[in-house]
Amino acid sequence: MSSPPDTETTTTALDILAEPQRRYLLATLLDREGSSAVVGSTASEPMSIAALATEVATVEHDCPIVTDDQCERVHVSLVHKHVPRLVDTGMLCEIAGEDATTVALTDHPILETEWVRTLLDDPTGDAFAVSEATLNRTLAALRNPRSRAVCAALARRRGAVPVADLAAAVVAREASDGTRLVDISEAECRTVTAALAHEHLPALSDAGLVAYDDIANGVELATDAPQWRVDWIAEGLLGEAADLVRAASERRASAGETGAAIEATATPSTAPEAGESGDETGVRTDTCWTLEGRTNVFDRGHEIADGAEDELFVMVPNAEMLRPACLERWQAAADRGVDVYVGSRSPRVRDTVRSAVPTATVCKPQFDWLNFPMEATYHGYVVFADRESAMLVTIDDSRPDGEPRIGAITGDGRANALVSVVCEQLGPRLDRLTPTGNARDGRPLPM
Template sequence: MQSPEERTVQIVSDPVKRTVLAVLSETENGLTVHELASQLLRSDAIPGRSEAPNSPFQSMVVSLHHRHLPQLEDWDLVDYDRSQLTATISDAEEETWNGIEALYSAMTLLSPAAEQTTILHSRQEVYEHARALADRAMDELFLFYFSDELLDEACLPYAKRAIDRGVTFHAGVKDESARTFFTEQLPEATVWEPQMDWVDGPIDERPQISRLVLADRSHMVLGMWDDPTAPDPSEIAIVASGQKNPLVALVRELLGPRVTHLDLQRPIE
């Protein structure tokens, strides 16, 4: 059972829940799930949504219906009518939401980077955001796969478009068959076997890193397996952007010797 403080932190750090509450607090009669999804996809507060390929509207509707609105209802912040697919902000909790909104505004003023760090809760969301980063990259794109299970030919057009724009594409892949896949499909890319000492840990340690995508050394998505030993592990991810974002800066610091001096790595012919 989450404490009120834990719920507040989760809402402040989750742009979807935060925006849902902000939008509903400004409507008298509530909104349908489809109306909410449309407003969320137009919101600047949801990073990566406008750039995501293959309109994410239906994905957002499903996410609202099955995860965000039921959670907000459980926390007594929203009244959600599943039969009518309508949501309204709870009258009893308007004061709570005002406090959350004030806290978020203060955090944003004190630390702009806080607004640029979010959480993704499914493998599909991670795929969509990683592809959006590939489409956003202007100079260089670093891709690290720690599991060949994530290889997806549907991602290749995004990588190829980036290369065609003149983006320098590097793929660090631990698995030999995955490296072969990249060298065959993307001959212009630099593919190598990265040193993994900075992420390796006990096999049963949870969570375990699944992938890292870094665009222009300022936008990143870091995926993690919730339970890497499960037959079909679920994936969550941290998304961060901005040169001054602490997470982006930390990843640059960790990867610096590896991504800056690729000529010291052994390329795959």
């Protein structure tokens, strides 16, 4: 996965590059890079602002011949707006001459950033899959760090997310100090929710990066947006989000190619056709599907755990269902700030999890996931992430050969039937679970 760029440097770079004339100016000077007549003091050959104005005007009007009026308007804009801004950031230096003021690039770290250089190689976005106006809107929307945090948070979600839930995830991500969702105050969430709804989400939606329904109050990443396939976004600016979008696309493609061959191993249930709505809100309800076989079931469990961003709940019936790979993924989830909850009636399982994942909340459930008293040994293995991905495992050990038959049903999406059932049975707040499983305030816990 791509490493996230430095936040302050990225914000400054986007603020600079969101203005088209500044992109044209920098691209023009970069063409002169390395040919400086004043070796060691500038990174490009000095150029008069008047000459720069002519070059910028030709790019702006996409014409090799421009009028004096066009050049004059650009010249005024450069002198009074763009050159001072670039000088203030240290990317440009002014060199006083006998005839006119000239400028040259400096050895500024922003100009050495790979994604910036890639973008300035094509300042008008000719190779961009959308119009230059959309390019400008994309840069403007992303220059706020919170908007980038929104994209990164949504990349780990499947389907539409309520804005309030997204706000909590953004607050935790911005804290970058291990803050858990349960530690975030309602006041913080309300403030961020308002900022998202009135500022960041409309800008990201206008750029085509998210699909935001202000009436249903839901938002999801626009994974089909062409921006996610652009090099300077995918390899630098929003590498984390682009990596997750690409991985999700590859999984969908792989499922489409192999689904027919899997037959009984992974059987999809009846679901709406692509583009149809599965509920009244207009948000697509993903299908439920069944899995057969230990390998397929564990692979799906690992996928859900790896994709968790905020909460991960797992119920483990006994030690036979507890694998080292599971513990590693739960610890990895905890390391990236996910609140991990593990329930089991097995003392061995609870002790193992406490040792391997010390920050996890380990519970002894008094009821199974359907709130019936547990009697059977194998009551089911539940994996539940971010209230939008769920898997319920069943184990049949009545076969004559003694080999247990393992199967599962799984689904994604807030409106998915299985996800909704698990949400209802676990209750609205996983952080209410306690290590003893006792009631709190006289009310039984969801477990």
